[in-house]
Structure formats: structure tokens, C-alpha cells
Amino acid sequence: MTGGQIAGSPDDVLSLCRALYDANGMLGLDASGEAELLRQVQLAETAAAFDPADQEAMASALRAIRYQLVEVADGPISAFMADDAARIIGDGIGRLFS
Template sequence: MTEYSIAGTADDVLSLCRALRDATGMLGLNPTGQAELLERVERAEQAATAAPVDLPGVGIQVRAIRYYLVEMADGPISAFMADDAARIIGDDIGKLFF
């Protein structure tokens, strides 16, 4: 797997992005962290909907999303979202895997 390859599909990325937008209040992020996460979500959506899919962009943004979810979020669903991001990336480093 190259640095920019991902195990998930563009549809997986878009599904994660929709879920994160719908559940921002349940992630346990401060307002700055929430704004930064949503910026990454928007960039991931743009990369996933590009024709052709911007795999380097998707990989970079989903890794950043996972970072926010693992290192900064402490809400009731943040672990599940982090694991979904880890599954998409393909490296299995989320919160529940620890």
C-alpha cells in the first residue's frame, strides 16, 4: 500500500463525512477543533467527488480526520468514527483498536 492509497472507497469517505457532519455535537470537540474537523471533512468530500477521485487528497484528509477523532475528540461516538476512518485508510489505528 502506498502512502496515499486507501482501503475504502469514495462512497465510504462520503458516508463518513455525512456521519461526522450529522454528529458533530456528539464528538466532544471544542469549537476550534470542531471547525478544523469540519474543514477537513469538506476537503475530504471534495477529493472523494473529484473526477477521477483524488486519492492523495482523500488519504491526507481522512488521516487528518482520524487524528482529530483519536487525539482531540472524547465524545460518545468519537471512537466509532475514528475506527471507521482507520478502516478507510487501511491501517486499523483507531480508538477501539488500542
């Protein structure tokens, strides 16, 4: 995988974005962390919606999302969301479940 490519499809990215919107309050983020996460989710969603999808922008936003979920979030589902982001990115960093 190069820096601008991801293993998952744009549909995978959009699915993760929807799940993150639905997870509001269950990720264990403070207001500023939640605002930053939602900003990155919007960027990922926009990049995935292009035809063709903007691989580099999706990769960048997903890496920022993964960072927030692994390093900042401590809610009951944050590990599952981080694992999904890592699976979509495809580099294995942050994978907790196989």
C-alpha cells in the same frame, strides 16, 4: 497501501463525511477542534467527489480526521467514527473494533 492510497472507496469517504456532519455536538470537540474537523471533512468530501477521486487528498484528509477523532475528541461516538476512518484508510492505526 502507499501514502496516497486508501483501502476504502470514495463512497465510503462520502458516507463518513455525512456521518461526521450529522454528529455535530456528539464528538466532544471545542469550537476550534470542530472547525478544524469540518475543514478536513470538506477536503475529504471534495477529493472523493472528483472523477476519478483524488486518492492522495482523501488519504491526507482522512488521516487528519482520524487524528482529531482519536487524539482530541472525547464524545460518545468519536471512537466509532475514528474506527470507521481507520478502516477506510486501511492501515489499522486507530482501529478499536474488529
